[in-house]
Amino acid sequence: MRQLVSRAEAVLRGRSSTYPWTLLVLCGLVYGSVMGAFGGLIWQVVYSAVKVPLLLLATLLLSLPSYLVMNTLLGLRGDIAEAVRAIAGSQATVTIVLVALAPLTVLWYASSADYYAAILFNAAMFAVASLAAQIVLARAYRPLIARSPRHRWLLRTWIVLYAFVGIQMGWSLRPFIGSPGAPVQFFRSGAGENAYVVVARMIVDVWAR
Template identity: 55%
Template sequence: MKMTSFLLRIDDILRRQPWTTRIGGARSALSWLTVAIVVFGMTYGAVMGVFGGVLGDRALQVLYSAIKVPLLLGATFVIGLPSFFVFNTLFGLRRDFGEAVRSLMATQAGLAIVLASLAPLTMLSYASSSDYSAALRVNGLMFAAASFAGQWLLREYYRLLIARNRRHRWMLWTWLIIYVLVGIQMAWIMRPFVGAPGAPVQFFREGSWGNAYTVVAKLICDAVFRR
């Protein structure tokens, strides 16, 4: 019965049922959304970490990856929230900020659920190829697909807010920009998520506190200007 109730609540998140964002019972809703982010984020993270196997030290990589995916989602959300609050205040939307945050939390939960649903495809790709670079690309593709689904879900959650005040449309795009910029940097800092076979298992890679954007820019420059 409890499992059925849990699955129904997960279905409610994807179907954008009112309890996920309503003011009444907000604490209970946020608790459920947090549970969904942790459970489904850890599910996909564990699958990410099994690329090099699950024996010996590699079991620790599975655990690390399981912890880091919900941590990535949560840290990106928390770091981006203060600036989002300031923008909402500047645009005169502070009164709706609580509902906006609940919509963002529901979207985070939806993103984690979509990620977990893609885990079997990631496992299939691991079984089909032992190439580490290919594994990184597959996981990048899965995160991109989940992020796209999350963006669509967020737009649906924001529909009522936009109908109330069109300036929320600007805030929707503002959040997406903030989330992407912070998320890329946080993913860079928190690597490795997959873990190269034969490499020592680490929670954080040495030199992880670099700038993701300078690395991306260098890769683009090397690709464009190399002889």
């Protein structure tokens, strides 16, 4: 436990010298189980525990090839290992911060039985964790940007790319919180739909009213 805490502190300070996948998975499992506890359904707890690290890892793996190609095209291939290490640290930061916020989620569940409020509260927790991850990523990227300003452009590109893929993955992997009265499912119907097409359709429907 002490070793994990030390590794988590190193990640948050941007000093991790290893790829912190263990922290990402373990902390993701912990927060996912807390997140899925709304409604007290045991299988939703299990599914959500698996889904949180799966969401982050799948988004990372789908986004990384394009990012690596861009690094190569810009002549920054020699910095790829350090850049990926910085990205891995930021991903672990998301789950570390989520675990730190988990007691607040438990408190919220204990004080409110509103399903939609639970969704919004967890969205806020992910937003805070993502902001912390961006701070850690920016700190880890400073030496790279100092060597070549092109890394600043790549960092911004990575953030946009990751967010684009992450939104779709979040849509495909839902539900993370079980809906009251609905059967527990690992995937909800429509998991294969494009999140952006669905949102565009909603906007058109609202506009047409």
